[in-house]
Amino acid sequence: MSRFSPLEWPVLRQIRSGDLLGRGPAVTSERTRATSPRTTTADRVVQSVCPYCAVGCGQRVYVKDEKVVQIEGDPDSPISRGRLCPKGAASEQLVNAPGRQTEVLYRAPRATEWQRLDLDTAVGMVADRVLEARRNGWQDADEQGRPLRRTMGFASLGGATLDNEENYLIKKLFTAAGAIQIENQARI
Amino acid sequence: MSLSEFDSYRPPEPPRRRRRNGPRRRGAGQGGGGDGSREMPMVPEPEFGSYYGRPVVKPAPWGHEVAAYLFLGGVAGGSALLALGGQLTGRGELRRNARLGSVTALGLGGAALVADLGRPERFLHMLRTFKPTSPMSMGTWILSAFGAGMGTAVAAEVDRMTGSRLPLGPLRPVLRAVEGPAGIEAAVFAGPLAAYTAALLSDTATPTWNAAREDLAFVFVSSASLASGGLAMVTTSVGQAGPARRLAVLGVAGELVATKLMERRMDPVAAEPLHHGQAGTMLAWSERLAVAGGLGTLLGGRHRGIAALSGLALLASSALTRFGVMEAGLHSAVDPRYTIEPQKARLAARRAAGITDDSITTVG
Amino acid sequence: MGQLAGPTDPTADAHWEHSHARKGFFTDTSICIGCKACEVACKEWNQNPQDGELELLESSYDNTGALGASTWRHVAFVEQDSERIEEARESGRKLVSLGMPRVGPPEARPQPAAEDTTPPDTPEFRWLMSSDVCKHCTHAGCLDVCPTGALFRTEHGTVVVQDDVCNGCGTCVAGCPFGVIERRTDGTAAPRTERDGQPGKPEVKNVGVAQKCTLCYDRMVDDQTPACAQTCPTTSIKYGEHEDMVETARHRVAEMHAQGRTEARLYGANELDGVGGTGSVFLLLDEPEVYGLPPDPRVPTADLPRMYQRAGLAAAGMLAAAALAFAGGRS
């Protein structure tokens, strides 16, 4: 009913179409007649995999104007055949969650609140701290003189929602740095 | 509840938010607490199964505005008939006051109706279609037609009252010419205006309203009659208010009879809400006030003061009828018992009568 | 003019020139695992707001409660003991002995060599789960009572609200015999915790407008499966042409009865029922009211002609009374 055209008045359409009870096409609005799913109006569709459990259900991610507008099961997947559990079905909200944190936050020692920090500074600070902790926790050899060449100064605990490639880089970098206390969800 | 020596350190128990779905009572459908609850209800478990006591049908999202509209629409309709009578029998004061009363009730009622919409700015969408299956749609068209006639008549009336000061120009003669026919036109829609609201309520899945579908219209037109008569008794001098008094008395009699008939014909379970709780109280008072107003009219109707008091009692009675019926219906929707029991009973009755092909539950 | 009751093709009844096959659901609750993926997928696709109270609803694992303006799929959870299970089995058997209609009895699909037709032992306990949804009735109360034409019958035989038309009069809410449609409020529960620096409640769309399942009309026009049926992990929710759904349902219930599971029954598969049959057919394992469904729903409009008749009579009576009032005396 955005632009009212007298000839399109549903009452007249009721009479014209014979739908005197006004149940069908006579009462549709312009917008209704133009209905189309946002899966068809999306700019692109990308194949992905559900991030929750290890069944590995296929997902289709629909993108419009560089925003994810829909994530649903990928019927092509022989594993999931287009189906998703409630968590998988909520993936779009995971991406576009109202409460999602997209800024770096920093809590100084003894501080009672967060403060903003830009990403570049934060990464630099972390790099400094890694090197310092590595130095402080360094062990060259054990009591019997056997080589250890490691640091006990820092540790990491990863979730199992990380990509293989990410785990690979983490393991590679930390091992090269001599860190051994690298763990993940698999143990938890 | 004091269960632990640490009670004093406990945080205060926040009140649980009100259930969106009404009472927490559990039906016996879970096999007598098969839902895991051992909670003993305060009253014995009713003899019906339900889903955690949640409603099966939803109550209409209608507030007091709609009840008020039911009342005001009736007043407007009845007044239009009095106005026409006044017009035809030359009772000028009655005509004038009834017309003004009618249009006022109509205006207030319309406003109430719009206010109750989820999207009041879209009230004009009501005229988008003409849907015979929708009492609300029919009512809208009736209201519009009625409003057109009554509006015209009142415009003429007001022009007359202001000494022809309305800036009508050349239209004044036209207005005067159509005034009479307009009053008749409005009166044609007066009865439907008072009666359609009964169909509006009954044409729902709300158990009490639906069960009252045979006779609710009679209750409503009677209520409209006594209310409009009452209004005229308040506004109009006793000399001209004779027809109003008679209409009021007829309305009272009609209502008392129609109500009893209606309740007798209703499913007994679905009729229960008319007698319980707030609705029961309102309807009981409605009846008392109707009787009192009717008696007052009969016995002291020629006394201006008594007439006015009786008129007020009748108006109040009519309002209470509509608010009571509204409330009873809403209550019947919220408690699943009123949906499930009558349905089970009628299904069983049909089966007992050998009709077994029309159940929604089948095995093949 | 269209019909108000009885068997009919609702699409043709609504004067669609190019009607499609009627589409619908078959929800087989015997294989529902209660995962609620349908609820989430529905909300996600339709962008319905969160409407839970964020507290336990005291009904097993059901914290949604009922269908409503923002919940278009609702999974019911019912825990039952053996006594109740036997009652359900008995009531199912009764349906058979009543000679309930087998409208077009299903072609005797070769039973799997009916190894054992004695009823299985009644288990000590069961947990029913069932995903409820709008019934998309053949004779839809909501649609018929809608004054604005906001509700309409689609070319696929489903019933849909046009949220750009609806003015929120609320008549449809009372008009639905299944308690499905509801007017949306913005009353979503706020997060229970205080969130610092977080945006408040997201804006709720279509406030004040009646809302219910559209059977994903927007997906259907593009031949896509509704979100709930697509996501359902166990195919408890099946989607397709209504006729096929009813057929599948009949086969399934026959199969279960053959296994001695006489508690199984269909809901909505009978076009002679009070709403002319539903577009969403269910296989239930107990009486409908146990799941919160009406046992004998009847579309109110079926009685509307009679109501109009009575109202007309009443209006005439009022006119007569008025006439009498003026005729009856001099003063």
Place this chain on the structure above:
Amino acid sequence: MANADCIVIQGSNMAECHPVGYQWVTEAKARGARVIHVDPRFTRTSAVADKHVPIRAGSDIVLLGALINHVLTHDLWFEEYVRAYTNAATLVNEDYRDAEDLDGLFSGFDPETGQYDMSTWAYAENEDGAGGHDGKVDAPAGDPDDGAEAGAEAVEEAAGQQLGSGGAPMEHARMLHDETLQDPRTVFQILKRHYARYTPEMVQEVCGIAPEDFAYLVRSITENSGRERTTCFAYAVGWTQHSLGAQYIRTASILQLLLGNMGRPGGGIMALRGHASIQGSTDIPTLFNLLPGYLPMPVAGTHDTFEDYLAAIASKKQKGYWAEADAYTTSLLKAWWGDAATADNDWAYDYLPRLTGAHGTFQTLTSMLDDEVEGYFLLGQNPAVGSSNGRMQRMAMSHLKWLVVRDLNLIESATWWKDGPEIASGELRTEDIETEVFFLPAATHVEKSGTFTQTQRLLQWRHQAVAPPGECRSELQFFFELGQRIRERLADSADERDRPLLDLTWDYPVDAHGEPDPEAVLAEINGRHLTGPDAGRPLSSYTEMRADGSTSGGCWIYTGVYADGVNRAAARTPGQEQAAAAPDWGWAWPANRRILYNRASADPEGRPWSERKKYVWWDEEQDRWVGDDVPDFPLHLAPGTRPDPDAGGAAALAGDDPFIMQADGKGWLYAPKGVLDGPLPTHYEPQESPVANALYAQQRNPSRVLFARQDNLTAPSAGEPGADVYPYVFTTYRLTEHHTAGGMSRWLPYLSELQPEMFCEVSPELAAECGLEPYGWATIVSPRSAIEVRVLVTERMTPLVVRGHTVHQIGLPYHWGVGGNAVVSGDSANDLLGLTLEPNVQIQDSKVGSCHIRPGRRPRGPELLDLVAEYQQRAGATVETGNTRIDVPGTDRSADPDTDPTTDPMREH
């Protein structure tokens, strides 16, 4: 799974935790398969199963052992399969003593270290090399995880720090056999004796399972096993998260091997894992004890030199592909250190840091509490809620100098310093906490490309859909950049210890947003030829890897995923357009095989066991293995082939050795090495139990890993004074509507509203006993903490009569945590749990614990600590309680020399 005739779901709530995976069970059931759910609770899985068998949490081995016993004593085992494909006929060392002989201990236990010396468990060897009774020679060794279908299981994740996935290496030796299976020293007879007392009566007494239910289970399994039919087991963390979790899986493996259900369609043991890439994160592990591809991390003392390392991990003479571990190791080192890895420096082997024991997350935790760790990275992980003994976790974090949290939302592990439970109880004061906290927002799965490895070892590529918003970054980008910054800062360093960082190959192409190309990383993982005519070409199989430095490859088991430069993980031929095994969707390791050990789906002669269960078979005409899947066997190795007894590696495989990733090609009924807590699964009670062990004097797994500390007290078990203070058993689990610690679900309104509040599930009987009001509040107290929950009273919980008294179980979902940022929050069930680890894989014992439950909410502030302390005092719980290694019959369990609270309780490995 859809092909199974009977599915036993035990230790998993499959329909709730893996709804989409459950579609295959639904399908099998629709085809007539019987589905049985064995679980402490009646769950949504039980609701759709044919039968629910309630079991006392922590007693699964008794049930499975009784099934084994029944199968053995009633001759229901699949004889031909067992004889051909398992080590049933092998003889065991005559010094071996079974748990039956030593009342719960095996021979070789050292109470000082809590470890077994496994030498007596070994097979009997024929000194003169003349072979066994029939002269048949075999070379058993290998993986402790007898070929569970899902491949690398929890067991492999850390099957002893030193072992890696190849299991204990063994010099090729001649083992004694008795093909008649009659010799009392055969594995078969040992097995028979070991489980002889695991009877239906014992099942009733220990598990609380009625004899008729047991009979039903036995009938269902045995009637649905054999040539024509197969039975499948499914498990999840319900089994692994026990102090003897790996043994649970082994018990099921033994049963499945006896019934011939391994390597066959519709058979096997299905591991159901809870995280998108938990399989991947053990394949390419961020685990202390492993390098990619299950190669072990070097250990000081045993792996000091490259030679030591290679000798220790795999023998050149053992059967199967593990014999080439040197090539895999060299390729890995070449991938990491490129040209700096040369033959002269042992391919930079010394760049690898060394272990000196367990350095798992829980050992790290105690180090943190001792102020030995300065910094901690949490990458999509929420230990404040998700890890056992949450209070210890949070207290440990407060000892850090700095903490980096990378996540999507402000999880409890990022905010404990302002709104954690210890702030509320007054144990910590925000103003006193020195820890610096960095919260770095992460990218979601659609904001980055990369692979997840799902539970059946399938790698699936995800394409990036959009760029991450704001300052969100992928881990890939963050770590790449961190590496660059670190290398920049060290660029001028002459320190030898910085060489590994400076020599690291760390030059990945980046896109416009600075995101490194994940495909380049995948290519590095896959590996490439470095020299020769093929230089630069991606490897197409791990068989192309060489130990001479001519190949590189970051994870040998993944080699082939990038064969011919094509990203096979991104293969997406729609399922409906290809065969049932769907080989053109993603890429499964190894070598794109979908069912491991599928050679076992054919009989020793290579014929399918039956037409109905046809999968992979030998085709005489083509002279190769064919079938519905990539044969998990050398393609042209004929069934009748008998290798040279002295050969090693793949060449040593016989034509009927289906378990090719095992060193001997056989399925293990008995593990002569490699399993740290015994060669045969044995029932012990959980760390905390209201019941005394009915089978042995030994109450608990003697080789479990203990953390005897004041902040990790154990409740007294049955028979110990104070056991009645914590009389109830609680078990933790997940709900469909949430995800682990909630970081990816409690922030989503759609999921939060479906399960908004923390609750417990109790039986009507327990509710009556304790006066619990339905849906009211209750407080649950364990020796670690007390939490408040809503009460769901339900008949889905069944009290079990065990050893004469009623055991009440309390179910607790563990998704909620205390914090101020989520849509819904609540007390965390993990706060109740103590830390005790399974010895093989060091997984927490988080499925069972002892507690008390009382009506009403818990106290606030310091009074909460008083409440917990009051219970501890009444129970007389001390650091010694429950931390006894050996329970000698008839002696007081409270005295034990092993647990000295003043020393580090970590056990040395």
